[in-house]
Amino acid sequence: MRENQKGFTLVELAIVLVIIGIILGAVLKGQELIKNAKEKRLYNMYREMIAAVNTYLDRYGALPGDDPKASTRWSGQPDGDGNGQIGGFNFACTNGTNQETCYLWQHLRASGIIGGDPNNRTNISHPFGDKVAIGWATIQGITDHWIGFQNIPEEIALFLDEKYDDGVYNTGSIRSSGNTNYNLSDTTDEVRTLYFRGF
Secondary structure (H helix, E strand, O other): OHHHOOOOOHHHHHHHHHHHHHHHHHHHHHHHHHHHHHHHHHHHHHHHHHHHHHHHHHHHOOOOOOOOOHHHHOOOOOOOOOOOOOEEOOOOOOOOOOOHHHHHHHHHHHOOOOOOOOOOOOOOEOOOOOEEEEEEEEEOOEEEEEEEEEEEEHHHHHHHHHHHOOOOOOOOOEEEOOOOOOOOOOOOOOEEEEEEEOO
């Protein structure tokens, strides 16, 4: 009986292991490419938000959300108070939320600067799947206009801070809601709210 049984040779086992290794490497590399693309898209989205706000300001002489004449430009649009500050900072805007931080999305849509229903004042989403907020807020002692991205992986927050600012989570123009002392041995999937100052 034993003479008729055949198994894998060492060479065949080695080939199988090499193929499995190649497949695993390709999967991991693919995940890394996706993560890198999201990092770049997030930073580009921040720059697009600056451009959108400034385009609105150049076109209408007021900040979106804070615009006191929005209702005269587009029927049914809410007016801001025109004080030069986009009041509030809300990641959970609904069509019933009466804050300038939420009016901002409606004004940008009504003006055609961003796409979508001009009667919709809900927040847009970022590449990591959660919400974006823009408004006048105090973040770690600095009061200014901030652009916030909710629930960003800690390693991404650290990478962007190191690449475009000072790499310290609570100083500079890029800040995080918590310490970004990410290291490869950290297996927890912690997230942070990432803030970019001003426009």
